[in-house]
Amino acid sequence: MSRILVTGGSGLVGKAIKHVVETEPEGSPFAKRAGEEWIFASSSEADLRDPVATEALFDKYKPTHVIHLAALVGGLFKNMKYKLTFLRDNSLINDNVLRSSYTHQTSKVISCLSTCVFPDKVEYPLNEEKIHIGPPHDSNFGYAHAKRMVDVMNHAYKEEFGCNFTSAIPTNVFGPYDNFDLEDSHVIPGLIHKCVLAKKNGTPFVVAGTGKPLRQFIYSYDLAKLFIWMLRNYDDVEPVILSVGEDEEVSIKQVADAIVKAVGFEGNYSFDTTRADGQFRKPASNAKLLGLVGKFEFTPFDQALDETVKWFVTNYDNARTGSKK
Structure with missing residues (x-):
């Protein structure tokens, strides 16, 4: 019997x-297996910054495996404003989850990191060996250092106690159930919400920044399959980048153009070049992943974006949108 606890399960x-x-059909390598119990815990069930609450959650479910997704997250501007909060809260969450996993003899933990852990000044493409060779970009300083420490702790737990703790490093994730808040979201859900409102209200659609930065985006359903693959097949402490290929970078302008098309927006559309762009690009190699998993069919970007827009429009009243102006 496997009992898999997913922290941040409502994200x-x-x-x-x-x-x-x-939803995966029987026989799929990503489908639920006989003897598996999946538990998706949200922050309303336990404040993972609190060690007592974290222990109580593990006492309740006694997981054999953990996929650790819980984190304090936010967009570029929130990360820049609340560096200490992002550092401290995420450090507490990660320390408590790994400690409770150890004390409850959890057989495997996969923690979710982010490409922002990588150094700002680094030779591209990023790969799994470059995490600690220089400081991260200042815009993600607090969050990045907290996430880096997960990799450090994974190695320490393995060396001292033999724990099977590892981590995954996704590139920019998007899809249904994202945070579509206008001020506190990542680029794709924030732009989708702005564009939908601009169409609804007959107002201009204005994108912050120049539109020139490049990013690799992975559809959340593709990422989910890769996490399930790691859970069942990967037992090394070293992290794995979960991403589309570096040749699939798209510019923020391309993203905005695709959103305009998917939403069916026909109004005035422009870029506010007075707003910060953040890092220009941070391409990551998925060579290690593909060497391990073999062939994997990523959902084409335009298809994934179209499905995400349709989900948001259909679920607008219940989506995580913050202010609905």
Whole structure:
């Protein structure tokens, strides 16, 4: 019997894993298996910054495996404003989850990191060996250092106690159940919400920044499948980048153009070049992943974006949108 606890289970990636586990056909390598119990825990069930609450959660479910997704997250501007909060809260969450996993003899933990852990000044493409060779970009300083420490702790737990703790490093994730808040979201859900409102209200659609930065985006349902693959097949402490290929970078302008098309927006559309762009690009190699998993069919970007827009429009009243102006 395997009991898999997913922290952050009500978030973007947690919901995607739940969707994949419940909808993949029998025989699929990503489908729920006989003897598996999946538990998707949200922050309302336990404040993972609190060690007592974290222990209580583990006492309740006694997981054999953990996919650790819970984190304090936010967009570029929130990360820049609240560096200490992002550092401290995420450090507490990660320390408590790994400690409770150890004390409850959990057989395997996969923690979710982010490409922001990588150094700002680094030779591209990023790969798994470059995490600690220089400081991260200042815009993600607090969050990045907290996430880096997960990799450090994974190695320490393995060396001292033999724990099977590892981590995954996704590139920019998007999809259904994302946070579509206008001020506090990542680029794709924030732009989708702005564009939908601009169409609804007959107002201009204005994108912050120049539109020139490049990013690799991975659809949440694809990422979910890769987490399930790691859970069942990967037992090394070294992290794995979960991403589309570096040749699939798209510019923020390309993203905005695709959103305008998917939403069916026909109004005035422009870029506010007075707003910060963040890092220009941070391409990551998925060579290690493909060497391990073999062939994997990623959902084409335009298809994934179209499905995400349709989900948001259909679920607008219940989506995580913050202010609905």
